[in-house]
Amino acid sequence: MSKADFSVEEFAERLLRVRAAAVAAELDWLVLTHPVSIHWLTGSDAKSYQAFQCLFVDAHGAPTTMLTRESERCEFEQDTLFGRLETWGGNEPEDPLAVFERIAHRLRLHRARVGLEVPAYYLHPYHYGAIREMLGSALVAEPNRLVADLKAVKSPAELAYIRRAAAIADEGFDTLIFALTVGRSELEIAGELYRALLSRGSGLPASTINLVSGERCGFSHGAPTERRLRAGDTGNIEFGAAYRRYTTTLGRQFSLGQPGARLRVLYDTVYAASDAMIAAIQDGVPAVAPHEAAKAVIAKAGFDRHRIHTSGYGLAPGFPPSWGEPLNIFGGSTDILRAGMVVSVEPPIFIHSERIGARIIDNVLVTDHGAELLSRRPRDLVVVS
DSSP: OOGGGSOHHHHHHHHHHHHHHHHHTTOSEEEEOOHHHHHHHHOOOOGGGGSOOEEEEETTSOOOEEEEEGGGHHHHHHHOOOSEEEEEOSSSOOOHHHHHHHHHHHTTGGGSOEEEOOOSSSSOHHHHHHHHHHHGGGEEEOOTTHHHHHTSSOOHHHHHHHHHHHHHHHHHHHHHHHHOOTTOBHHHHHHHHHHHHHHTTOBOOSSOOEEEEGGGTTOTTOOOOSOBOOTTOEEEEEEEEEETTEEEEEEEEEEESSOOHHHHHHHHHHHHHHHHHHHHOOTTOBTHHHHHHHHHHHHHTTOGGGOOSOSOEEEEEEETTEEEEEEEOSTTOOOBOOTTOEEEEOOOEEEGGGTEEEOOBEEEEEETTEEEEOOOSOOSOEEEO
């Protein structure tokens, strides 16, 4: 992604909304560290999330300041939107916190009310502790969902990218079917899928493919291995396609030959649970509602204790290791589904003691009147003869 992927007006509108939300939260400054937040406001596609970076956003309208490592200067200057660029490092190592402190003094953050974004993966505990000490009483909040909640409802331009990602995923799935043959390793199959995705315009997905077969089918998030497919195997695959970082996911169960009765029961249950979720999704519905709908189906079939993982979650522009948004469709969620959100539907059953599991993964667009499936591929169990 770059600043060319959206209009200047769309970026400006996003920044205005973030500033308004900061004012509503009684904050003067936001220090944003999540790469998706920075991406959404500036267009940055840089790998600078591997090290310390942050975006300073003044709630009252002063130009933004982007702090990143010097090695990303060219990419930021050419491909992103910001008010001022500051960098650390270069031809010799440098402590980014020393530069952060100079910027904080210049912007007078010590005399303001500051909110610091603290993401799960992208802010080192050392940096977090040092920033807390530097800002002291000026650091009054950690508004981790402020930007995430604003971008959960996608714009028409974002939805166009999401639909393109879904089309690429569908085309990749077609290639995958032909790759599922006895004697091929899980890694070989994954390679064919990645080749199909990237050759059709997908970027590298933020999370790796999950692909398990045979005795590994009890693994709910297993990476592909050197294991070779055998006649009679069942397997499960989940992958993502990303267009300009906007990601859709797709997951299907396969069987090399006719599936056994146990797998068919599990798969039919998961299929019905997915249908129940989709039927419950619409604008204004609590996110827990589709989860409860799927849970009821699985419990009725006698598999509730084997129901693991979330039933679904929000899909975002992704940076490794995740493409998910904070919105989760599971027990205890206080989120509300809104038209324009994109969520996954994937209520799973995995019975570890039997080394078997079943899961179907689809993405849906929440609409005023229900849920629109983004994939056009069948959801039936894939039987390869």
